[in-house]
Each structure stands twice: as structure tokens, then as C-alpha cells.
Amino acid sequence: MAAGASDAEARIVVARRFSAQARGERITKLDVSDGRSLSMRLFLGGRKATLTGTHWSDEEIRSGVTSALEQARYIGVDAIAGLPDSCALPDLDLDLYDTAVEKRTDEARLEDARCLERSIRASDPRIDNSNGSNYQDACVTMALANSRGLLGSYRGTQLAISTSPVASEGAYKRTAHYGNASRFLSRLDAPERVAREAVRRTVVFCGATKPPTQSTAILFDREVAAAVLDDLFAACNAANVAVGNSWLADRIGERIGSELLDIVDDGTIPGALGSSPFDAEGVPSQRTTVFERGVLRSFLFDTYYARRLGARSTGNASGGGVGPNTFFLAPGKRTPEELIAATTRGILVLETIGFATEHASGLYSRGARGIAIRDGELAESIEEFTIAAPFPEILAGIDAVANDLIFDGSMASPSFRVAEMQVSGSPSAP
Numbered sequence: 001m002a003a004g005a006s007d008a009e010a011r012i013v014v015a016r017r018f019s020a021q022a023r024g025e026r027i028t029k030l031d032v033s034d035g036r037s038l039s040m041r042l043f044l045g046g047r048k049a050t051l052t053g054t055h056w057s058d059e060e061i062r063s064g065v066t067s068a069l070e071q072a073r074y075i076g077v078d079a080i081a082g083l084p085d086s087c088a089l090p091d092l093d094l095d096l097y098d099t100a101v102e103k104r105t106d107e108a109r110l111e112d113a114r115c116l117e118r119s120i121r122a123s124d125p126r127i128d129n130s131n132g133s134n135y136q137d138a139c140v141t142m143a144l145a146n147s148r149g150l151l152g153s154y155r156g157t158q159l160a161i162s163t164s165p166v167a168s169e170g171a172y173k174r175t176a177h178y179g180n181a182s183r184f185l186s187r188l189d190a191p192e193r194v195a196r197e198a199v200r201r202t203v204v205f206c207g208a209t210k211p212p213t214q215s216t217a218i219l220f221d222r223e224v225a226a227a228v229l230d231d232l233f234a235a236c237n238a239a240n241v242a243v244g245n246s247w248l249a250d251r252i253g254e255r256i257g258s259e260l261l262d263i264v265d266d267g268t269i270p271g272a273l274g275s276s277p278f279d280a281e282g283v284p285s286q287r288t289t290v291f292e293r294g295v296l297r298s299f300l301f302d303t304y305y306a307r308r309l310g311a312r313s314t315g316n317a318s319g320g321g322v323g324p325n326t327f328f329l330a331p332g333k334r335t336p337e338e339l340i341a342a343t344t345r346g347i348l349v350l351e352t353i354g355f356a357t358e359h360a361s362g363l364y365s366r367g368a369r370g371i372a373i374r375d376g377e378l379a380e381s382i383e384e385f386t387i388a389a390p391f392p393e394i395l396a397g398i399d400a401v402a403n404d405l406i407f408d409g410s411m412a413s414p415s416f417r418v419a420e421m422q423v424s425g426s427p428s429a430p
Helices: 058-072 099-103 106-123 191-203 222-236 238-242 303-308 336-341 391-396
Strands: 007-023 026-044 047-053 127-146 151-169 172-175 178-182 214-220 263-266 287-292 327-329 345-353 363-374 377-390 398-401 416-424
Touching: 007 106, 026 058, 026 106, 047 058, 099 127, 099 151, 106 127, 106 151, 106 191, 127 191, 151 191, 172 191, 178 191, 214 222, 214 336, 222 238, 222 327, 222 345, 222 391, 238 303, 336 377, 345 377, 363 391, 377 391, 391 398, 391 416
Parallel strands: 214 345
Antiparallel strands: 007 026, 007 127, 026 047, 127 151, 151 172, 151 178, 214 416, 263 287, 263 327, 345 363, 363 377, 377 416, 398 416
């Protein structure tokens, strides 16, 4: 402030990160880092400057602030740019840190990667290679302060393991990817379990064929369902709404989806990877109902876009934009197996490929792989087809939601079924 800023914010992140990849019995990649970073936002009236770096001395910080403020004088004025209004931080214990992660030996970490690699190769004779078996963890402490009296900090741990087996089928290669993540070592799936699921998702496509073009029910596996929600989040992001790049603009209070559509963004779920006591600007995390029984109730805001659209921040500031906390579809009561049994004809989608959602129009289109469903049973594996529909039709067509919700990322969803979507594959017989 002494340098002339009207408002200022500083964030310090101290982190220890470990990442390893195994292929065969060898560790092929290893990255271990201990570091800290400093980022600042400086406001000069309606002008904003940013400053980032690592291992700054006091003198370097003073010099950087002076330089950033000098540059800010040449930036256009934005009357709504600025810090959030001052607010008290809640006293929340969100259970985000596991001391067992901090105490792990490097050898134990490496062994998880090697065990994952061994397990995929032992699970099925068709697995003869992999694109890598990975272990990662991090212990992070974040502190945030601003010129309006905010001072807060928290720490968290994260772990993840994943693998991508390769199966040989004559001259063809098949691959898939599967992983698991958690804040707690005791809740992380064992390498053997992750390996079994990854191998299952790989070898199921051996002998896969191309399905005919058709309209049919689509059952999204929970992994794919979370990716569908990622596309939907973009339409709920106030930054996109503000610039007209959202098909949901001006539709608050309107029924968009079926009555099974209950979507929430929640930064206060204990132990969840998307939880934190406050967002990147220091706004307290909260639970926001986005869709309630199919009705659009709220967009998701940081401070800037809340002011721009005449709303209040929902605690979704993230890295200079709007991001999810834990954005999820509420689960139903039936198992995925029960949803399959209740589907006369359809496709269980296990993987989608490509990026083709038009956020302004809401048209969803993806390449896909999966398993045909006939008379309530899984049939042949299929690939090289495209599923497509306008997003409003997808949401309105949700007629069943499973109970397999797991909070293993910032996007989470149970499996769900859409009554009908267009499938483009081989030309249908005349």
C-alpha cells in the first residue's frame, strides 16, 4: 500500500510434490519438488496489475510491486475490478490434511507405481504394455491476505494413482485409462484394484465393432458422466454467461432438465478434493444449488462477474477466473447394474473422445466407445461411433440416476441414463 496501491492481495503457496511413473519394472519418470510461490493482485483505482514469482526477497518484492503499479497506469480503467467486500472467514474444519501422506517414504511411493504396473500385466495375458502407471501426491499450505483485513490459511493433501494398459489383439492395440484420487492415503484405492478396473476397461474393447446409426438410450458410466458435467459447468460459469458464450444465459428459474436433475456446487464437503474454507479471493466456500429438480437456480460466480451481472460471489474464484469446487449430480437409489437391467435397448458409454461441445448453442457431440445393451444385459463391445444431442434435450431426457457417486475430483457424477440420443455409426441396413 505504501507504493501507492488502493488495494492489494497476496497469496503464498508452499508445496511438496512427488510424481513417479513406471513402465515394466522400471521407474521412467520421477519429479520431486519443494517450493513456494508468491502471487499478488494490485489495484490502482479501477486498474489491476499482477505479480507472480518464486523465492522472492523483500527487496525484489518491493521492486516488483513498484514496477507493476507503474505498468498499471497504462491499463484501462474497469470500474468493477477490485477485491471482494470484507467478510469474516468461517471456522471450518473440512478435514483436508492427512499426516500419513507427509510421512510416506519415497520408496513406498515408488512401489505403488511399480505395483500398479505389475498388476496390470498380471491381470490378463493380452496386456503386454502400458502407457505408464503413475503415482502422485502433494502436501500444500496456502495463505491469503489482503488490504481489507482478510488473513486466512489452510493446508491440504492430495494423492492419485492411474494407469493406461495396452492390450494386443492381433495387429491391433487397445488401451484405456483409469485412476483414483483422494486426500487420504487410507481412502486411496489399492494399486491392485485400480489395475483390475483399468484392465477391464481395456480388454472389453477387444473385438469391438462399429454399431449402426440409430437413436437409442445412452447410459453414461460415472467416469464419462463427470466429463458431461464438465461441459455443463462451462454453461453455468458466469464468465461465459457474461459474454454470451452460454446457452443457459437469461434462463434462471426456467425448467431445463428432468426432475431427476439436482446439481450442486459445494466447497464445504469434508475431505473432498474440491473443498477449501475459502476460494482464491478469500470468499468463504459455500454450497450452491445450480439445478433443483431440473430448474436452473443459479450460475457460479467470482467477485468480478458477480458485480458485472448484479449478483453475489458464490465462492468460485479460481486462478483468475471462475472454477468448480465440487460440482456434482445428486445420486439416485439404484445401482448401475439395476439401470442396465432396466434398459431394453441402449449403449453403456465407457469412454468419450474429442472436444466438440458448442457452449453458446449447447450442442453436445462426442466420439465414444462402450457396450451395447439388449434386453437388460450387456452385449457386444462397440466403438467408432458418435453420440450427439442438444444439451437441453440431454438434461430433459435423464430418466434414471444411479447411486455410484464418488467425490474423487472437482467434477463428480453417478452413472445416469438419457432416454434417447442420436448415435452415428455404420449406415443402417435399408
